[in-house]
Amino acid sequence: MIKVNFKHGMVEMNHGSGGKAMHQLIEQLFLKAFDNAWLLQRRDQASLNITNPRLVMTTDGHVISPLFFPGGDIGSLAVHGTINDIAMAGATPLYLSVAFILEEGFPLSDLQKIVHSMAKAAKDANVAIVAGDTKVVERGKGDGVFITTTGIGVVPTEVQLTNQIAPGDKVIVSGFIGDHGIAVMSKRQNLQFNTEILSDSTSLHGLTAQMLRAVPTLHCLRDPTRGGVAGVLNEWANQYGLGFVIDENALPIRDAVRGACELLGIDPLYVANEGKLVAVCAAADADNVLAAMKAHPQGLDAAIIGEAISDSHCFVQMKTSFGGKRIVDWLAGDQLPRIC
Amino acid sequence: MKYISEFRDGKMAQLIAEKIKRTVEPNRHYAIMEFCGGHTHAIHRYGITSLLPKNIELIHGPGCPVCILPIARIDYAIALAELPQVILCSYGDMLRVPGSDQYSLLKAKAKGADVRMVYSIDDALMIARQNPNKEVIFFAVGFETTTPPTAVALLQAQKEQLKNFTIFCNHVLTPIAMQALLEAEKNDVNSSVNLDGFIGPSHVSIVIGSDAYKIVAEHYHKPVVIAGFEPLDVMQSIEMLVVMINEKRYGIENQYTRAVSSTGNIKSQQFIAETLELRDRFEWRGLGYIEKSAMKIKAEFAAFDAELRFPMTIAEGKEHKACECGAILRGAKKPQDCKLFAVACTPENPLGSCMVSSEGACAAYYAYGRLSDD
Numbered sequence: 231m232i233k234v235n236f237k238h239g240m241v242e243m244n245h246g247s248g249g250k251a252m253h254q255l256i257e258q259l260f261l262k263a264f265d266n267a268w269l270l271q272r273r274d275q276a277s278l279n280i281t282n283p284r285l286v287m288t289t290d291g292h293v294i295s296p297l298f299f300p301g302g303d304i305g306s307l308a309v310h311g312t313i314n315d316i317a318m319a320g321a322t323p324l325y326l327s328v329a330f331i332l333e334e335g336f337p338l339s340d341l342q343k344i345v346h347s348m349a350k351a352a353k354d355a356n357v358a359i360v361a362g363d364t365k366v367v368e369r370g371k372g373d374g375v376f377i378t379t380t381g382i383g384v385v386p387t388e389v390q391l392t393n394q395i396a397p398g399d400k401v402i403v404s405g406f407i408g409d410h411g412i413a414v415m416s417k418r419q420n421l422q423f424n425t426e427i428l429s430d431s432t433s434l435h436g437l438t439a440q441m442l443r444a445v446p447t448l449h450c451l452r453d454p455t456r457g458g459v460a461g462v463l464n465e466w467a468n469q470y471g472l473g474f475v476i477d478e479n480a481l482p483i484r485d486a487v488r489g490a491c492e493l494l495g496i497d498p499l500y501v502a503n504e505g506k507l508v509a510v511c512a513a514a515d516a517d518n519v520l521a522a523m524k525a526h527p528q529g530l531d532a533a534i535i536g537e538a539i540s541d542s543h544c545f546v547q548m549k550t551s552f553g554g555k556r557i558v559d560w561l562a563g564d565q566l567p568r569i570c
Numbered sequence: 571m572k573y574i575s576e577f578r579d580g581k582m583a584q585l586i587a588e589k590i591k592r593t594v595e596p597n598r599h600y601a602i603m604e605f606c607g608g609h610t611h612a613i614h615r616y617g618i619t620s621l622l623p624k625n626i627e628l629i630h631g632p633g634c635p636v637c638i639l640p641i642a643r644i645d646y647a648i649a650l651a652e653l654p655q656v657i658l659c660s661y662g663d664m665l666r667v668p669g670s671d672q673y674s675l676l677k678a679k680a681k682g683a684d685v686r687m688v689y690s691i692d693d694a695l696m697i698a699r700q701n702p703n704k705e706v707i708f709f710a711v712g713f714e715t716t717t718p719p720t721a722v723a724l725l726q727a728q729k730e731q732l733k734n735f736t737i738f739c740n741h742v743l744t745p746i747a748m749q750a751l752l753e754a755e756k757n758d759v760n761s762s763v764n765l766d767g768f769i770g771p772s773h774v775s776i777v778i779g780s781d782a783y784k785i786v787a788e789h790y791h792k793p794v795v796i797a798g799f800e801p802l803d804v805m806q807s808i809e810m811l812v813v814m815i816n817e818k819r820y821g822i823e824n825q826y827t828r829a830v831s832s833t834g835n836i837k838s839q840q841f842i843a844e845t846l847e848l849r850d851r852f853e854w855r856g857l858g859y860i861e862k863s864a865m866k867i868k869a870e871f872a873a874f875d876a877e878l879r880f881p882m883t884i885a886e887g888k889e890h891k892a893c894e895c896g897a898i899l900r901g902a903k904k905p906q907d908c909k910l911f912a913v914a915c916t917p918e919n920p921l922g923s924c925m926v927s928s929e930g931a932c933a934a935y936y937a938y939g940r941l942s943d944d
Contacts, residue, residue: 492574494689495928543940545940550580550615550616550617551578551580552578552579552580552583552616552617552618552801553580553583553584553617553621554616554617554618554620554621555617555620556614556615556616556617556937557937557940559917559936559937560918
């Protein structure tokens, strides 16, 4: 078989046309990297044998720019993002499928890097990528590569997430917020600034499992990606018809992120995260949940940042460190375009 | 963050708040205008109003460059962006400002215009160098703070003999606008605004110096305190203003001594004088036409003037009928007096310019002020 030139080659229209070139790309790149029994059957679908009836399914499109950023790339991000959406249901992620939309002319070396990064992220998370699809669009009709991942997971019997929030419940974040958005932004073409901030992109199902072992009746879990922590709290406030009060002094934010936000005139509460979660639990359980989080490497810097209150306006309020109070509203417009 | 957190210290704020409380005369009203949108933003973001006695009223001034630009200029910018072969660059907030019929640069972009958000005019110069076959137009807005970079860009473009770079110049002047506000107040016997003093601009004053407000202070007998943008700066400036008002003193005092001198940044002023000159008159949203209140590009730099390279006749802009931005910019009305506020006009769907920039009175009040409505 002809060897694909990953060093100097580029994506061509025939890589998506169903012919020999596509076959070679699948065999020499995707099958080799993702390497599992389902893919090696070389069918158009994967047959999965899942006995637990509490199935969870999600899908996620990834269009980030730039494709490679400090601490990750679109490949690892696509795996982490979908796994985290599964994990936030209290579920164990099992299988992923992936669809690539490639732009004609995209360097195969970059594609290879991205695919290897996906394979590693999936392997680290103990999740198999069992199905896939590749399409190619003409030059100028895409932006290098777009990736869509779909995931399936199962909720263990003992997990009883209530998905309800009541006034008095405590809000916990799992660590420093804003790292991902600032890391990506620092590499954008018209913004480049020097920072040592790395994206926090990672899979969180290990952390959620540990939290749910400690308190199986957690109330809510959400990963604050686009829209940041402020977005999650506003969504919950509207969904559950209540308000939140958070304490600015309690927010874990790195100094470098604070500084970058100050410089750019943005608020870290709206900046995206790809390896953090926000949890809500009964006040009585808060210390247990926090202890379980702090015992996990991904929750070392977890902190209780506020609580739910009854409020017919459904406002998210913040006690500022200056001594005042303000509303933390939904984000209007785009604070940072194309961050995930 | 060193050198910033010191200016946001809550305990110090309480101390100044108590001092202000002791200093105000309980039976009088203090109407203080913060001219700059940067101050409006800080006042709301840190909840400063809630720390002040009830008889101090802070009135938001027209110092938000996004807010005061008349609709016709927005319409002009949109028309420029829609010309073939044009890349129009501007600061982020400008893209969302509604022009006539709620059309905006962002909507023009969605329809195919090449509109780019930049953080500085330097980026626009870079885009021009990289795209020699395109016409790159920088939509320049702002008070004296953003004027020097525009002046430097003109010099740079001339030095490089850039053939495809022009500037749509909309720079406006702070002291003239303050005088126009006071003149309107003097001539309007029914005026609801009666200003006791000004919190003076910070960044603008770094460029023009504190002496630039002499006419405001001496001709109109108003106290002006130049203030930094950090919340403790604002608190301290209010305290200084209260003392001046109590003692019936007018004049200029400088709270922001760590950055502002009496004469300002001479080098910047030279760059501006070299490249720009006063317009006979310029329209301000809410304030109408004000004589000698804005800058245009000098004849020597005509090659870089977008208004000369792409002359257009723009019809008078159409405001939304119920929009109160004009009165709000004059300090005559508050955001919550507008029927559209927070109902039809929100940051996601701004109908007036004051709802766009976080420095706009409506956007700042929407984001931070609604709590006090209870």
